Amino acid sequence: MSTPPLRGDGRSPSARRTQPSGDQVRDGLAHVCERLDDLRDRLRRYGDTESLNRLTERLRDGAEAVADDVLTIHRTVLAHEGRGIYGAVRGVDNGRLPGGDDPRPASVVHLCPQGRCSRLWLPHDGDGPVPDCAVFGVRLKQERLY
Numbered sequence: 001m002s003t004p005p006l007r008g009d010g011r012s013p014s015a016r017r018t019q020p021s022g023d024q025v026r027d028g029l030a031h032v033c034e035r036l037d038d039l040r041d042r043l044r045r046y047g048d049t050e051s052l053n054r055l056t057e058r059l060r061d062g063a064e065a066v067a068d069d070v071l072t073i074h075r076t077v078l079a080h081e082g083r084g085i086y087g088a089v090r091g092v093d094n095g096r097l098p099g100g101d102d103p104r105p106a107s108v109v110h111l112c113p114q115g116r117c118s119r120l121w122l123p124h125d126g127d128g129p130v131p132d133c134a135v136f137g138v139r140l141k142q143e144r145l146y
Helices: 022-034 036-045 051-060 067-081
Strands: 108-111 141-144
Touching: 022 036, 022 051, 022 067, 036 051, 036 067, 051 067
Parallel strands: none
Antiparallel strands: 108 141
C-alpha cells in the first residue's frame, strides 16, 4: 500500500484538512451565534471554560483570523458529541429548512449583521421577532431577496 503523493504545499491531503476552510469557519461561527448559551454550558461540562470567551472577545475586537479558535471549539465538541460545530445545518435555527413548509416564497432573509458567519433566518408566520446575533448583541440584518 502506497502513501498518497504530496501535492502543492508539500503536505499530504489529510494534513491539509486540519485547518478549516473559510466556509467551515463561517458555519462554525453561525453555530456559535445560534447556540451561544447552550454551547457555553456544553463546553463548561467538557472542561473548556476559555475557548468560547476567547473567540467572542476576538470577534468583538475585530480580529479577522479566528479559524484556530473555531477549530478548538469544534474539536472539543466533536470529541464529546461525535459531531462538531461544522456539522450544523445552516438555516435551520427556527426548526425548518429555508422555504420549508411555508407555501409563500420568502422575500427577505436575515443575515449576520457583521458578515462574519453564515447564519441566516427566514421569517415565517408565528416565529416571533427577528433574532439577535449572540456575539455582537444586535439584530440580524435584513436583506431583500428580490
